Amino acid sequence: MTATATRAPERAATGEASALAGLGAMVRFMLRRDRIKFPAWTLGLALFVVYIGSALPVIAPTEQELTASVPMLQQPIGRMFTGPAYGLDAITYERFFSAGYVAYLYIVAALMTIFLVTRHTRTEEQTGRAELIRANVVGRHTPLTAALVVALITSLVAGLLVTATAVSQGFAVTGSVLVGLGVVFVALCFAGITAVTVQLTEYSRAAAGLAGAILGLAFIIRALGDMAAIGGSALSWASPLGWATQTAPFVLDRWWPLALVAALAVAAVVVAYLLQARRDLGAGLVAARQGRPEAGRWLAGPWGLAARLQRSAILAWGGGIVALGVVDGLFTQTMLDVGDTMPEALGQVFGSDALATGYLAFLAVFSGYMTAAYVVYSVQALRAEERSGRGEAVLATPTSRVAWAGSHLGVVALGASGIMLVTGLLTGTAAAAVTGTWSFVADSVLAHANLLPAVLVVLGLCALVFGWLPRFLGIIGWTMVGVMFFVGNFAPMMDAPQWLIDLSPLSHPANYPVEEFEIVPVLVLAGIALTGVLVGLVGLTRREVLQRG
Template identity: 40%
Template sequence: MTGTGPLLRFLLRRERRSLPWWLLGVTLLVLVQSTQSQSLYGTPEALQRLRDTIGANNAVIAMSGPTDLLVSIGGEIVFEIFAFAVVVVALMNMFLIGRHTRADEESGRAELLRSARVGRHAPLAAALLLALLADVAAGLLVFAVAAGTGLPVAGSALFGAAITAAGLVFAAAAAVAAQVFESTRAVYGTVAALLGAAFALRAAGDVGSGALSWASPIGWGQRTLPFAGDRWWPILLSLAVAVLLGAVAVALLTRRDFGAGLVATRLGRGRASAALRNPYALAWRLQRGSVAGWVAGLLLLGVAYGSIGDSIEQYVRDNPEIAQFLTGGAAEVLNAYLAVTAGMAALLAAAYGVTSVLRARAEETSGRAEVVLATPVSRATWLAGQLGVALPGTALTLVAFGFGEGLAYGMTVSDPSQVPRLVGVALAYVPAVWLIVGVTVLAFGWLPRPAAIVAWAVIAYCAVITLFADSFDLPGWSRQASPFAHTPQVPLDEAADMPLLALTLLAAALTGAGYAGLRRRDVGY
């Protein structure tokens, strides 16, 4: 463990810009949910109406959690937000561990560190300690926000502790995956699959007898029942699993070679097939797994949202206070709900577009792009190959969401025409998503080093404006900077052609400017 302390300080310095954003995201989720729930369901009568409505809706239970929590306003807040907060914290841990273990080995940074007086286990120990500090910080912020908004202190402490314990489980799981696989992408894919399985098991258990929920770290946290019984002992289960997985990661580290994994990467063909002999096919081959994952995720999200569409009107009738948060009020409840869900899907599609474009930067800094550019391939053609995946991929993810939502909603109301209708609704957000992709290309072309910071800052800004502008009562001028503010809220509004055309042309202009920047700078810097 020699050198763990200095390494930890080094990792904290490396994360000083990105980690606070993760913590801010968790804090905002809990803050907004707590204030809104207390304003909507602050009376016993309102809470009872909510309990009667949700108790008969399996789709809402699958999305949120066990109805045992709906005995107090604090429990209702945990019911609404806990699973999503754990998803954010789990992703934070996945990137922290993956970036400072397997990614450092791939880039050669770990080898440079190991040449100093650093023990074999020090990098892994420092990464796990960083994750521990991040999870404790997230738990403390959740506690502070919950208690600060008037919820009982004991339940707030348990709420924060459950978030911390769930995060530690996924940090330890990422540490194990980093020893098993040779690539960072495989580590991220494995942890993401575990997170999806945990969510699915929790959902199936909550809808059923509850037994399957005990196979999920998310379910363990919810079974602590903050504000609805305050059971501390399930946290011990999360901590025990985290310690066990951490010990497994340390044991596996001693059994593998530096830079290798326990599962060797399968060797490719000696010669490329005809389908890989141009930059477009290569970009697709490199990103096809990511595209498939995002498409599947948005499809399932659409199914989840569509499955409760038929009950939204009844839900608002039972809880009329909710109408004030929907554009159009109670008269346009369903269309307002569909517009809100499409907007959220568009944010996720934009996040995929950013990751796809930034993949070009990763190819550049790793030296792989230089190999391609050494052949008769121009910079413009190489970048076009990357965008040949990013732009159609974002549209495809939105189509998948619209198809899933239309299919699920159409089945509940016995109307097959909802499928093409809601696919069209989702496609209305493509120009706004492409505009964010264009901003990312512009940053990549002219400001390659801070391109990721610029792109994710734009995503964060659009998310805050889309989700929290009304809650925070933000001024009108701040909303106009988001491309989603200029997108018609279909199906609540008519799909006007001019705003969509203007967004598309602006996206094309930004992309062209990014091309010009790439032509004028050195590659790899």
């Protein structure tokens, strides 16, 4: 009895210490795996600051032109998009940057850690790799702790780069540091929130989706609060994004709201550890809903299965893109109200001196590269089906590789088409509702339909890479989306070379409704998209399935 009583505390102490066994090795392993994603996210945030800092003097080279742009941010719709609009009564470039763009830095930083924590925790458990790792000398809490440490390192590097690039643009040091710290704390806050969501569900998509929904809810609450009044309202203080924007960099330079973000991050991490201690490896605290004992007829073939697997992405991405389109459409009258005083460079972005038609054309382009992002994401889901082994299970049935992959690509094409057309319809309807010009509905639908073949070119490119070089699918696909985003937003203002502009498929169709519709570019782009899909399917039939990378 004495020996047993003596050893019990020793075992307890050993068990407590071993809960984080192998932490250093796990952190190094995760950083090694993120050797591409780490610089992509952190440098991307810094480059965003560089682009905005460089573009603002081009858009509004004089104080009068900068002042003329202020009403876009001061209007309730503008505040909904950007934030509480502090300091616009004495506008400077750094204050315009803070009022108009810093909120989006925080959103991107939050997405960065949502994907990071999900990738290194729930995805590892879902695929079974976590069980292999836990078979070594690895503690129960080591993977989650390592993921949070990597999130901390990534957030700190991102914050340092954002601060340095803001200072390099001539912005005040105090405000730049505050923006960088906002990036760090918001990123860590949503890392903690994601650490909770990965405990609740068995699936990585559901965990990331739940964390993303919380981010979306935080944005909506902040947006409604900031719409109520310049400087925000009580509702603005109910959102972690609202806390970050209430620091008012370059105006009030308040530090204490970041303490609220930090407190939420710490509370979320504590809850995550408590929940992890109550569940089994690979399981979620919320049990997965059991499916029907028998599948419906529509699931009997590859098209039905592909539609079921792609359904969530279509609804999530489509809902977000359509919602943004509606809000943008409601902003049309505000754009017209300030059109006479708007800087000339914005006319270059819209591609027309006729502000209404130029704005509708720009919204179609915006929907185009958002839908292109959906396409890349959805084709990556097909790659995930292959790497997980589920694709191999489908191919073990009388289903050919072409039918399996082709059905997924076909569903993605239909999803992209539906997203573009519905967004065009509702964007035009919103614009018509606030302006009373109902011809905007047809113009918006046709503008979006005109760009659909360009979006499908991205599908063709992704199919081509998936068929022949699948390990490079994410890099090439997201790089193309980045090029499209840059060309659509910055190329006209920064006198980008024509060869760079031509890299974006969206730059080739006519700029409808500013320009007359042209059928030839549409047909050529459609042909390129179809060729890419066909050649990609040929490549799939000639390579090894489950080619990892």
